[in-house]
Every structure is written in C-alpha cells, then in structure tokens.
Amino acid sequence: MKHLEDLPTWRELWKHFDATKGQHMRELFEQDPQRAERYWVEVGGMKLDYSKNRITDETLELLMKLAREAGLPERMKQMFRGEKINTTENRAVLHVALRNRTNAPIMVDGEDVMPKVNHVLRRMGEFAHEVRSGDWLGYTNQVITDVVNIGIGGSDLGPLMMCTALKPFGHPRMNMHFVSNVDGSQLRDVLEKVHPETTLFIIASKTFTTQETLTNALTAREWFLKHAGDKAAVAKHFVAVSTNKKAVADFGIDTANMFEFWDWVGGRYSLWSAIGLPIMLYLGEENFIEMLNGAHLVDQHFINAPLEQNMPVLLGMIGVWYINYYGGGSHIIAPYDQHLHRLPKFIQQLDMESNGKQVTLDGKTVEHETAPIIWGETGINGQHAFFQLLHQGTHITPIDLIASLEKRSNLPGHHEILLANVFAQAEAFMRGKTPDEVRAELQAQGMDEARIEELVPHKTFSGNRPSNLILLNKINPRNMGSLIALYEHKTFVQGVIWDINSFDQWGVELGKQLAKTILAELTGEIEVQPHDSSTAHLIKLYRNANCDKDKGEC
Numbered sequence: 001m002k003h004l005e006d007l008p009t010w011r012e013l014w015k016h017f018d019a020t021k022g023q024h025m026r027e028l029f030e031q032d033p034q035r036a037e038r039y040w041v042e043v044g045g046m047k048l049d050y051s052k053n054r055i056t057d058e059t060l061e062l063l064m065k066l067a068r069e070a071g072l073p074e075r076m077k078q079m080f081r082g083e084k085i086n087t088t089e090n091r092a093v094l095h096v097a098l099r100n101r102t103n104a105p106i107m108v109d110g111e112d113v114m115p116k117v118n119h120v121l122r123r124m125g126e127f128a129h130e131v132r133s134g135d136w137l138g139y140t141n142q143v144i145t146d147v148v149n150i151g152i153g154g155s156d157l158g159p160l161m162m163c164t165a166l167k168p169f170g171h172p173r174m175n176m177h178f179v180s181n182v183d184g185s186q187l188r189d190v191l192e193k194v195h196p197e198t199t200l201f202i203i204a205s206k207t208f209t210t211q212e213t214l215t216n217a218l219t220a221r222e223w224f225l226k227h228a229g230d231k232a233a234v235a236k237h238f239v240a241v242s243t244n245k246k247a248v249a250d251f252g253i254d255t256a257n258m259f260e261f262w263d264w265v266g267g268r269y270s271l272w273s274a275i276g277l278p279i280m281l282y283l284g285e286e287n288f289i290e291m292l293n294g295a296h297l298v299d300q301h302f303i304n305a306p307l308e309q310n311m312p313v314l315l316g317m318i319g320v321w322y323i324n325y326y327g328g329g330s331h332i333i334a335p336y337d338q339h340l341h342r343l344p345k346f347i348q349q350l351d352m353e354s355n356g357k358q359v360t361l362d363g364k365t366v367e368h369e370t371a372p373i374i375w376g377e378t379g380i381n382g383q384h385a386f387f388q389l390l391h392q393g394t395h396i397t398p399i400d401l402i403a404s405l406e407k408r409s410n411l412p413g414h415h416e417i418l419l420a421n422v423f424a425q426a427e428a429f430m431r432g433k434t435p436d437e438v439r440a441e442l443q444a445q446g447m448d449e450a451r452i453e454e455l456v457p458h459k460t461f462s463g464n465r466p467s468n469l470i471l472l473n474k475i476n477p478r479n480m481g482s483l484i485a486l487y488e489h490k491t492f493v494q495g496v497i498w499d500i501n502s503f504d505q506w507g508v509e510l511g512k513q514l515a516k517t518i519l520a521e522l523t524g525e526i527e528v529q530p531h532d533s534s535t536a537h538l539i540k541l542y543r544n545a546n547c548d549k550d551k552g553e554c
C-alpha cells in the first residue's frame with residue numbers, strides 16, 4: 001500500500017487546511033441554518049451531533065476521499081471476513097464474530113468460528129443462571145453473593161466499565177468486585193469485605209501468564225483455602241476465563257470450570273467474549289445478549305452504511321483531521337453520567353494501546369502523528385477542574401461529550417441541570433465570547449471603562465473549539481453495546497488511515513521483561529546486574545531499606 005503522505009488527498013487536505021484554518025465555527029453556523037441537521041447521524045438508540053467541529057462539506061468530502069484512498073472499505077471487509085489483519089501476531093481480529101447475531105459463518109483457517117462462539121455463550125448463560133438463581137451453592141451450601149474478578153487491562157477494564165455503567169440493571173444480591181492491581185492493598189480491601197463461603201472468584205486472563213493476575217489469584221486461593229481447608233471446595237468458588245487451557249490446568253483450576261475464548265479476540269476488544277462473564281453474572285443472560293445486539297447493530301451500520309453517513313467513520317476521520325492537520329495531541333472523553341465514570345479509562349486502553357504505534361504495517365517509521373492521548377472524567381466534574389484549559393488554554397483539545405436523554409435518577413431537577421451543562425459547554429466551546437460581548441456585559445454591570453479594558457482579554461473566549469455530542473436515548477445494555485462498538489470501530493478507522501497495526505501491543509513488553517530481572521534483584525535471589533547508575537541506585541536503595549540486619553543481609 002502507498003504511504004499516507006503519498007496519497008493525493010493527504011496533500012489536498014493540507015491545502016484545504018491552510019485555506020480554512022482561520023474560519024470560525026460561529027460563521028459556519030450563521031452561513032448554514034441546516035448545519036445541525038446535516039451534521040447529525042443516528043444508529044439505534046445513539047445520536048451523534050458532529051456539527052460543532054471545524055469542518056465544512058469540503059472537509060468531509062476530502063476526508064472520505066482520503067479514507068477510500070487509504071483502502072478503508074476493503075480493510076473493513078478484511079476484518080469482518082476473518083482475515084489475519086493482525087499481521088505481527090498472524091491473527092484474525094474478530095470481536096465482531098462475538099456479537100454476530102445473524103450467525104452467518106465467519107471462517108478462520110477454514111473453520112466457522114460461530115459454533116464455538118455460541119457454545120461458550122450458552123455455557124456462560126447456564127452458569128450465570130445457576131449463580132443468579134441461587135442454584136449454584138458454595139462449599140457450605142450457601143448462595144453466591146459476591147463476585148471477585150481478578151484480571152488486568154482488557155481482562156478488567158471492559159467488565160468493570162460495563163458493570164458500573166449498567167448498575168441499575170444489576171442483580172440486587174450480587175456485589176461485584178474487581179481486582180487488577182498487584183499492589184496487595186487492593187485485594188486485601190476486597191478480601192476484608194467478602195466471605196469465602198459466598199464468594200466466587202473469576203480469574204480472567206487471556207494468556208494466563210500475566211504476573212499481576214496470577215499473583216492475585218494465588219493469594220486469593222490461599223486465603224480461600226485457609227478458610228475452606230479442603231481443596232475440593234475450590235471448584236465451587238474459582239472459575240477461569242482464558243485462551244490458555246494448559247496454564248489454567250497448571251494453575252489448579254479444573255478446565256470444566258473454564259470459559260474459553262480465542263487468540264482472535266484482542267484483550268481490549270474482549271468484553272463481548274467470556275471475559276464478559278462478570279457482566280453476564282451481574283446483568284443476566286438476556287441483558288448480555290442485548291449488549292451484543294447493540295454492538296451488532298453498529299457492526300452492521302459500520303460495514304454497510306456509506307462512509308459519509310457512517311458514525312464510526314465520521315468520528316474517526318474528524319479525529320484524523322485534528323490529530324494530523326491541527327496537531328491536536330489529546331482527545332477528551334467526558335461522560336455526563338456518573339455511572340459512565342469508568343468509560344474514559346476503558347477508551348484510553350482501547351485507543352492508546354491500539355493506535356499508540358510509530359511504525360507502519362511494513363515496518364517503516366511513520367511520518368505523521370498517530371493516536372492522541374486519551375483522557376477524561378465525568379464532564380460535570382471536569383468543568384470544575386480542567387475545563388478552564390479547554391476553554392482558554394493554548395491547546396486544541398477535541399472533546400466527546402456523552403449523555404443520556406432519559407433521566408438517570410428520579411431525584412427532581414438533577415438531570416435537567418446535567419443536560420443544561422452538556423449543551424451549554426458544547427455551545428461555549430463553539431461560540432466563545434468576543435471582546436465586544438465581554439465589554440457589553442461589563443458595561444451593563446456599570447463597571448468603569450478602564451477596569452473593563454483591563455479585564456477584557458481575561459474574560460474573552462476564542463471559541464472555535466471542537467466537540468462531538470453523543471446522546472444515548474437511555475443508558476441500557478443495548479445502547480452501551482452500541483457505544484462501545486462505535487469507539488472500537490472508530491479506533492480501527494484511524495489505525496487504517498495511519499497504516500498501523502491496531503491489534504498488537506508490543507510496547508507493553510519491555511517493561512515486563514526488565515521487571516523480571518529487577519524482581520529477582522530486589523528479593524536478593526540474584527546479585528544486582530549491570531544497570532544504568534540510576535536503576536542500580538534504586539535497586540540498592542530498596543534492598544538496603546528491606547534487608548534484615550540480624551541475618552547479616554545488609
């Protein structure tokens with residue numbers, strides 16, 4: 001494939017950028033009364049208002065032309081067909097198969113994956129039903145009240161985010177806990193809250209080799225056995241979710257208690273697989289299927305809708321416009337919803353681990369920016385913390401504002417305040433406030449002219465700051481499925497444009513590798529190896545702080 005910089009539209013877009021960068025969105029709205037209607041797209045229960053972006057019809061036309069030149073439609077088909085587009089790991093990328101509700105065959109290495117997808121889904125459903133109904137009993141014949149998911153990265157963030165988002169749909173008896181950090185204080189805090197007789201541990205790890213997860217799992221099992229005594233009791237309280245049967249068996253979990261998934265499911269794309277078991281246990285099978293249905297709806301839209309009306313393509317390409325042309329190195333996710341407070345962290349892994357790359361598929365160093373830094377917080381809290389920078393700072397910081405149309409609580413007045421703030425922020429980002437508007441406001445307050453002139457620059461808002469507004473009719477399993485699929489495909493779109501592999505994550509390996517040696521050095525298992533002087537100093541510092549003088553270790 002041709003490199004991005006060689007595509008004719010890449011250069012055309014630069015010219016277009018130079019010609020339009022001074023334009024203010026206020027003018028664009030004034031010139032086109034239909035702008036809001038035209039820059040609007042709906043899929044299922046999800047609406048996207050992308051009118052408050054620094055784009056014109058020509059920008060969109062060129063961006064879609066660029067997407068076609070970069071081969072986006074074909075790459076989309078390759079993913080859906082199960083081709084091995086994760087080339088560095090020689091794997092297909094088939095999270096779409098996990099929610100392929102039509103059951104149309106999807107082939108990998110000559111095998112239709114749908115029967116095994118459906119088989120695991122059925123097993124998860126049966127298990128969830130048993131646990132939720134109280135038929136599944138612990139070793140002292142008590143029902144399960146607490147579920148502890150032990151996993152990290154993709155084996156934690158998705159289930160944690162969904163269970164948090166969909167709390168109103170959760171089983172009233174089921175308390176969900178998530179342990180990811182190897183810092184023992186997280187596990188200890190959870191173990192202090194739960195009881196071994198009524199707790200189910202899910203050990204979730206795609207590879208089943210992740211040090212943090214296995215360490216936490218071993219500690220949890222020791223804690224459990226200290227209470228239960230009998231190893232036979234483990235089967236009632238520990239299940240595993242993994243692609244690695246052998247490692248699960250070696251760990252001591254009966255593979256009859258294992259829920260499988262496959263190497264063509266990336267960790268950060270895995271909440272639809274058996275990794276979603278905590279979601280199914282909390283929400284029930286029906287709601288889990290609804291979540292799959294919502295994602296499937298977006299998959300169908302993504303693969304079938306013309307690029308010009310394609311929600312993930314629009315979000316992805318508008319993102320490219322800022323990242324590559326405006327040089328916006330950061331992108332904010334701001335849900336106006338307390339239960340969505342984990343969403344920014346989930347999207348952070350999804351986007352940054354997928355597209356935080358600097359070489360193209362053919363191994364050449366890229367000559368353009370790739371993934372932005374994704375960060376965020378619930379919008380209303382962000383307003384009282386970092387929104388100052390978004391309104392008056394020096395960066396271009398596109399923001400996705402996400403809210404529910406339906407009221408989220410029955411406490412009078414709250415939702416209206418929330419939505420008034422979302423709409424107001426989007427308007428403020430776009431319009432800003434001109435010096436003349438500031439002057440008029442201060443004059444109306446009767447302020448003297450000299451003081452007004454002092455204050456005008458401080459109180460002026462340049463505006464022209466981009467935002468997308470994503471509205472969900474309501475926050476339910478179906479719409480959450482749609483929302484997450486939207487972001488997954490948006491990430492894919494950008495990866496295709498940048499010609500990178502969005503589905504490997506070699507960047508996380510080096511630190512893991514070095515930590516192995518350093519761990520042995522910290523525990524004194526091996527002598528301190530040659531390191532740079534800073535690392536060597538830190539290791540010695542730790543060893544001195546933790547050595548036992550009486551044993552002559554110091």
Ligand SMILES: O=P(O)(O)OC[C@H]1O[C@H](O)[C@H](O)[C@@H](O)[C@@H]1O
Nearest residue numbers: 153154155205206207210267508
């Ligand atoms: O599910 P696991 O194999 O335990 O992996 C957990 C996580 O750790 C890895 O280092 C990767 O960065 C993540 O993509 C992955 O989700």
